[in-house]
Every structure is written in C-alpha cells, then in structure tokens.
Amino acid sequence: MRDTPYIRGRLLIVAAFVFPAFMFINGCKSTQTQAVSTPGNISTGDAELAARVKQALVADPELRPLPVSIATYRGVVQLSGYVDSEAQIQKALAMTRAVAGVQSVSNDLHVKPQ
DSSP: OTTHHHHHHHHHHHHHHHHHHHHHHHHTOOOOOOOOEETTTEEOOHHHHHHHHHHHHHHSTTTTTSOEEEEEETTEEEEEEEESOHHHHHHHHHHHHTSTTOOEEEEEEEEOOO
C-alpha cells in the first residue's frame, strides 16, 4: 500500500499528457463533404454523373453494344474505347454533352481498325 501515492502520481502525469492529445486529435476529424449542386437540384458527384452518362449511352441502341469506358472528375467526362464509325463518336459526344452536370467532354474514342 505504500506504492499507492506513487502510482496515483504517475497516472495523473499520464492523464495530463493524454487528455490534451485526445482533444487535439478530436479537432482533426475530417468532415463529410457534400456534392455540389447545379440549378435544378442535380447533384454532380462524379459517380452519379458517370452513371447518368452511361445510362444515356446505353439507352441508344446503336451505342449500347460498344465497349465505351466513362471516367469523370469534377464534371469533366472522359470517354474512351473503340467504336465502329466516326458517326458513332460524334453521337456519343453529343449525347454526353446533353447530360445535365457535364462541364466538358474529353474524347478518347477511336474507330476500330478494319
């Protein structure tokens, strides 16, 4: 029982250093960011935007079977893959630009070699 004041003193010292550390770490928590909205309450989150572009391209029977990859970053949509004709490239670009929330389109579509 003689060691009780010694142990209590050590615990107070440890608590004096640990408590401020926890307070500092608690202040460093990140907050969840919300997707930016454009007029009309259309969320332009990258995943949602890519899904809407994919849905628009799949809705067209001419473009549905084509292996087109869609990547988005801050409203910029990149289309990549191979198509059968230049007309399909132009159609895919036009349909992508028509999707709400698309800021610009980067074209990396190529006509398949015959």
